[in-house]
Amino acid sequence: MKAISKLVVIAVLACVVSVANARDSREMYSIKEALNSEDAKAQLDGSVRFYFGNQKHPAVAKRHGEFMSNKKTNAFNKTDKRACEWAFLSAMLSFQERAQREGGNAVINIRSFYKRNKISSATEFECGAGAVIAGVTFLGDVVTLAK
Numbered sequence: 001m002k003a004i005s006k007l008v009v010i011a012v013l014a015c016v017v018s019v020a021n022a023r024d025s026r027e028m029y030s031i032k033e034a035l036n037s038e039d040a041k042a043q044l045d046g047s048v049r050f051y052f053g054n055q056k057h058p059a060v061a062k063r064h065g066e067f068m069s070n071k072k073t074n075a076f077n078k079t080d081k082r083a084c085e086w087a088f089l090s091a092m093l094s095f096q097e098r099a100q101r102e103g104g105n106a107v108i109n110i111r112s113f114y115k116r117n118k119i120s121s122a123t124e125f126e127c128g129a130g131a132v133i134a135g136v137t138f139l140g141d142v143v144t145l146a147k
Contacts, residue, residue, distance in 0.1 A: 023131050026114065028124040029081060034088045044092060048099040049145070051108040053122035062144040064102035068113065069094040072135040083134035084127035091138050099142045110140040 031052050034040060051057045071090035075083035095107045112119040112126035114137045119126050127136050 023129075025080060025129050026117075026126060027080060027084070027129065028119075028121075028126055029084050029088070031088075031121075031123055031125055034085045034125070035092075037085055037089070039086070040089050040092070043089065044096060047105065048096045049106040050092060050095065050110060050140075051106065052110045052125070053120045054109075055122045057106065057108050057145060059146040060108070060143045061146040062104075064099075064104045064142040064144070066139060066141050067095070067098050067107075068137065068139055069098075070135070070137040072133050074132070075129055075134040076132055078134075080127070080129040080134065083129055084136065087127060087134050087136045088125060091136050095138070095140055095142070102142050104142040104144050106143050106145045107140040108143055110138050113137045113139045 035044075035050070049057075069091040071087045071094060073083055073087045073090060078086075095110070099105065099107055109120075112121070114126045114128050114135070117126065118139075125136060125138070127134060129135075
């Protein structure tokens, strides 16, 4: 009888852990706050400008293509906001590198595309956060802006 009780307890604990790991909260966070974080200021070099949603930007001299940035980060022992801002920064660094590689100086029309859900906003981005991982996905157009 004790063996059956132990098995039941183990099964219940396994279900609880499984449900906790399956959390996938989707929240909107401030682009401005993420870009003004100390980490962003230290790592983004300013050579590439970012324009979200329908933000106004100088005329486009050359289009280099649409690209996706899908970044995840360890969310363990972090608030959802902190983990999401870290994933956001990773995505912007990826866009910065892509723009430099393509010969561009900006990424325009950046919009959230988390789990294929398109959200175009000049002020907020969507992030999915779970118990262990947080992530963002963005689409953006790499361009060279006229001077």
